[in-house]
Amino acid sequence: MSRIHRLLGVGLVVVTAAIVSVLAHQLLKASSAPPLSAAPTLNSLHREPREPRVAPGEADGVVPDGVTVFDDEMPAVANLDPDLLKALRRAAEDAADDEVEFYVNSGWRSPEYQNQLLREAVAEYGSEEEAARWVATAQTSPHVSGDAVDLGRSDATAWLSEHGAEYGLCRIYRNEPWHYELRPEAIGHGCPRMYADPTQDPRMQQ
Template sequence: MNTRTTSRSPRMRRRRLAVTAAALALAVIVAFAVQQSLSVAFADAARPGTLPVPTDRPAEGGTAGTGTGSVITPSEADGVIRDGDQPTVFDVDRVAVGNLDPALLAALQRAASDAEGDGVTFRVNSGWRTPALQERMLQDAIVQYGSEAEARRWVATAETSEHVTGDAVDLGPLPALDWLTQRGWRYGLCQIYANETWHYELRPDAVDEGCPEMLADPTVDPRTKR
């Protein structure tokens, strides 16, 4: 027996595991930084005059929730959640939370109750949105990223967004995302896109089968092409 090789093997395995864990942690931190950048940009959209009004349709006559026109000054009634004022999944008086699909909301509340026992609190960075707000967010993302193609990797259209139907929620902070990464499947809560660690949807089959393989980003989701 080669005792030298045998003695090194566990040490090498531990080293590989440490490197893998560090890489995963870095990926989560980078993705969360992107989320925070988007959250700041969308929170700015709620303050008049900070970002340009979309020019693809006239501002006159546009009202929140109609799916036409543009939201000049989005409000909580449109699903806006301002930075620093993120509700929990139990704050159903906030329309961004209360208008989520009932099955999704129930799963979130079950998971959040269990997470509280581990000292972890779920915060909703974005939930239900009106079609007009979704369109405004897409136009702002185009300004931020410089092209519609890049913006669509992060923000869907009003016609295809799962946020508009109340079937998706963006969560934080990092401890909550870490908790869900390890346990979310038990509640049918799954991360859908590899580039959006905060975006969760309900997949009831995950309780028995585990979450489905993640898509790279929304642009390869068949639902965004309907």
């Protein structure tokens, strides 16, 4: 009987040691696993990647240097209101006799481009209220509708300030000497009184 007891005791020790070894291995494996928060979740595995914002280009109305009112291949020019473009070209042809050329800084703009300009203006001027004095929203901007053009070079804007009404081309805002729109009634009656800036324009209140 004592021999049997000894064998049982030895067997119990072996089994106990095996159980302890298995438990120690599992504890070591668990301690090396990444924390639960770092493990991928079902939502993260199926989340759509965020598309990077693409900067507007010429197709949105961005204008490279040297574009004139005669450059039909540029969307900023080609997408202007046909009557406005016709008046601009008539004026440009006559201005050429005085060695003045009409370069376009900005014309038609896509809503995306207009929104980018507004974001940049808010960052530059520090508030939406101040930015509104210079840049309209995509919903109210006459550039988005193709009804406005910003001309470069002071000789062109000086020429239009003197002769623009003859073509129905009028400066609209006192703080933007480059911004012109078509006012056909100006041909017989002169251009209307300018607004101090776009915030005074009823069209911007929509």
